[in-house]
Amino acid sequence: MTFFTVSKRSNKSRARLGTISTDHGRVKTPSFVPCATKATLKALHPKQVAQTDVELAFVNTYHLAVHPGAEVLEEAGGAHAFSHLPVSLMSDSGGFQVFSLGRADQRRAKMRSTQKDDSPLLVKISEDGVKFRSAYDGTLLEFTPESSIHFQRQIGADIIMAFDECTYLEATHAYTKKSLDRTHDWLERCIRVTKESDFKSLSGNASVAPHRQYLYGIIQGGQYQDLREESAQHIANTDVPGVAIGGVSVGESKGAMRQQVGWCAPFLPEQKPVHLLGVGQFDDIWDLVGAGIDTFDCVEPTRISRMGIVYAWSSVEEFMKRRLDGDTKEYKKSFFEVDVTKKIYKKSFEPIDPNCGCEVCGQFTKAYLHHLFKSRELLGHTLATIHNLYTMERFMAKVRESIDEGKL
């Protein structure tokens, strides 16, 4: 089994059609990767996940290490056996949460500098890694390249990420360079511990067949072109099965994010899958498959579902039509969205979108969704999530079709 195969390359851009193959299934790329943060795709039963076209979902190592503990997933036989999610899984390294929560804590500590701060969340950053206190129950967790890989081994996702430092927006060139060198060093340490067990995992649980885990190196470099280029070249030349681009979603604008991806693009490997961490709006995906991105994760479609915000397929179609006609502008999220909690939908006995083919639009009205959200009924979250994921998957199918037809 080859981990990643490319079946077609665009002659207009770096866009390509491919397949990621894991021991839990195949993933047609370009692919959208919804979040199943805590080993559950929020508000959906695994059978409902199976009825979507989702093929790959994202779990968060930090959140699972905090609760229930990565050792619980290991004893269960890994995230698949624990959750019965019927898709391939990708885990992050925990680095993003460790550093961003740590910074938030430093800011809070500054704001309350007159108070005594008895138990800071972030205990210590060093070349070795990060010591961290769980916000859940105060347990001391250590995130190092070795422990991150160990946690990810216990969680058992098909695709795992090297431990990296995601630098913050205001970081200077000097700090970012130092951090980048550390991230590259950490990658070597991740590769070493990963290779030690030959990409197999979970042999601890006899009832679960071992499966391969594929490690991605992560390109960092903040907002500095020279560092992004250096990192992209470095990661592309490292012996890992895949590549991810990290830290671009912390920026202050879509323009900056795209520019950073653009700096990396010429150096991205032709034979390895490329993941873009934390990016996934319609216009971002449409435009960035052209930079050579194969997979995108983003909390948005599932998060807004729980706020009563649903996608309008007609707007997605209008957007694609405009892009194919040469439009290049940025889109606000609201362009694609319908907020069913608004009073105007109280008696709207129409589906969310008459052109949507999902089971929710085939059966339920905006008036019913409005009632569910205003009454805080959980079924609202479920129906909105089914609809939004259906819309994302239909959009991704159109992206792949457009590459196949040579339009993108």
Next chain:
Amino acid sequence: MTFFTVSKRSNKSRARLGTISTDHGRVKTPSFVPCATKATLKALHPKQVAQTDVELAFVNTYHLAVHPGAEVLEEAGGAHAFSHLPVSLMSDSGGFQVFSLGRADQRRAKMRSTQKDDSPLLVKISEDGVKFRSAYDGTLLEFTPESSIHFQRQIGADIIMAFDECTYLEATHAYTKKSLDRTHDWLERCIRVTKESDFKSLSGNASVAPHRQYLYGIIQGGQYQDLREESAQHIANTDVPGVAIGGVSVGESKGAMRQQVGWCAPFLPEQKPVHLLGVGQFDDIWDLVGAGIDTFDCVEPTRISRMGIVYAWSSVEEFMKRRLDGDTKEYKKSFFEVDVTKKIYKKSFEPIDPNCGCEVCGQFTKAYLHHLFKSRELLGHTLATIHNLYTMERFMAKVRESIDEGKL
């Protein structure tokens, strides 16, 4: 189509096997009726409801009249068309909520008697009915026998209830007698407006076929034997398709509740279905089918599901075995329950109950449920609800089997 047929009568008690037939399906009795208060069976997709053996669910007129408004359900074509719940539906009259919320408000008003009370919830009780201000948005709602039936027509459940006053625990004999006479008068008014449209409803929405609605009269009489007997005889002799017993769940003990049902039992009609409002624990159901009760509604199995409390089938079996061996004692709820939020289940890689045949026990562990509840993930509510309803339905099947075999 006959609304209610009895296929077997016990020679040990008033227990019987029957079938309620509505335009939305058949209901094997004795039957448990879970709550779908706001036209959604909390945490379940209608397809998941279809996978349970639930045949009849309960919707609350007061809650639906408050939000989204009964007129919204009417325009949608009734609760079935609005919610796609694939079962027969029973609605209450709204009386229980109107009176109990009203009393709670009066108590609150007393407690804050030094404060100015600008907008009391309960505006006025009279012979005509009750004026009430919606806690949701302040709308003035009027509950009279006529308006209750009108709301229930708009909601369109298959079984509807006459508007009644549910007296409070401390009510004197004199007050309860006065209230009972009023409830009996109100029943006549309900019958009049119901007959006017010949038990058909929802002709206002051309896209939905009209369906029959069957009116139940409600036995009240509080804690007074003479009044319960008077009411049972009165309701049994009234020309309505079914009978309900109300107001027994407000008492202070199971013993008092059973005594009140027992007073009514000799007068219950042999050819009409009998519903017991608000009662539904395992021992209550097992014992009270012998009093001639055919259907039971109770929030409990679905409410505790959302708190992480699930039934242990082994305990239900143990209880039935004891009852068949002659035991008659009262059971605490905790006897039947497992609280998966407890820390001891963190690494419990076993199903809730190895003897349970439900899909949740076939696939998921207590450790996963523990994690979902501790992480406040909605899937926990869904899985616990599927399991608890499965257990209730399996228990009801055993109740029917025991009647069929002449054991109960």
